[in-house]
Amino acid sequence: MDSLYLLIPVALVFVAVGIKLLLWAIDNGQYDDLDKEAWRIIAEEQKHDAKHQPEEGKRQQP
Structure with missing residues (x-):
């Protein structure tokens, strides 16, 4: 019971x-x-x- 006098104010x-x-x-x-x-x-x-996708109008070189 005495510990509650300490624990309740600490919790608050x-x-x-x-x-x-x-x-x-x-x-x-x-x-x-x-x-x-x-x-x-x-x-x-x-x-x-978008940076890593090839553009549609450009042809890729074989």
């Missing part, structure tokens, strides 16, 4: 720090545009594929 401090970090991240725009990075990866793959 951890919760308070977690909430503070979450609010800090929201205020700094960490959650503003969640889809941008996913689309950026797809766009980079498309650019990479």
